[in-house]
Amino acid sequence: MGLLDGRNAVITGAARGIGYEIAAVLGGEGARVVIGDVDEDAAAEAAARLTGNGTPATSLHCDVTDGDQVAARVAHCADAFGPVGVMVNSAGITRDATLRKMALDDFRAVVDVHLTGAWNGTRHAAEAMREHGRGGSIVNISSIAGKVGNFGQTNYSAAKAGLVGLPKASAKELAKAGVRVNAVQPGLIRTAMTEAMPQAAWDAKLAEIPMGRAGEPAEVAQAVLFLASDLASYITGAVVEVTGGRYM
Structure with a gap:
């Protein structure tokens, strides 16, 4: 028996990276999975690998910034497998630059994908969960940057901080409907993007981690699994840091 047997999960930004690992881990525990991504071909390939x-x-x-498309994805889950029981808002982009050099469009784009996208996902998944009356779990992927801020990432850090406030407020509104809303804040996780950093930057970040190593995508996915499952049945409005102790 898996922790998510009989449940249907929708995961945004899951064509690759941490999002895909979340899809794989939830699927391994019995969930039926809908992958949403702006890269349609990569999403189809990811779904084929899972299958x-x-x-x-x-x-x-x-496109998570388009509410109608997000609503269509939630409806697609119901048509393909049944009512959504788990929603993971994982889609994200970066447009790094210092405050002085950042274009307004790049600030807005990052906030729109991360924060507006998660708001769309939360709103439409919660409405579906209310309608089918079985409750559910919504998990937002924030970042340790939302706690401490990253140099050159005023847009990303602001958006990820919003992904702490959004689930807390949503959790208060949705608790009576049996819908739990939580957030996960990853730290330095070993992905293609982070491994492309200059060695000096990698070493500097690693030196800040008490556990002395980077995390793995599966370790983020396991935290999401916990929050999605009945193991976390009395947890809502919480933020789980997956950081190896960085910035305690």
Whole structure:
């Protein structure tokens, strides 16, 4: 028996990276998975890999900044597998520059994808969960940057801080409907993006981690699994840091 047997999960930004790992881990615990991503081909390939590994999965193109597309993805889950029970808002982009050099469009783009996208996902998943009356779990992927701020990332840090406030406020509104809303804040996680950093930057970040190593995508996914499952049945409005103790 898996922790998510019989449940249907929608995960944004899951064509690759941490989002894909979340999809794989939830699927491994019995969830049927819908992958939403702006890269339609990559999303389809990811769904095919999951299906090949024994997880019922499907995909749909989705721009999370478009509320109608997010609503369509939630409806697609109901059509393909049944009512959504788990929603993971993981889609994100970066447009790094110092405050002095950052273009307004780059600030707005990052906030729109991360924060407006998660608001759209929370809103439409919660409405579906209210309608089917079985409750559910919504998990937002924030970042340690939302706690301490990163140089050259005023847009990203602001958006990720919003992904702490959003689930807390949503949790208060949705608790009576049996819908839990929480957030995960990853720290330095070993992905293609972080491994492309200059060695000096990697070493500086590593020196800040008491556990002395970077995290793995699966370690973020396991935290999401916990919050999505009944193991966290009395947890809502919480923020789980997956950082190896960095910035305690």
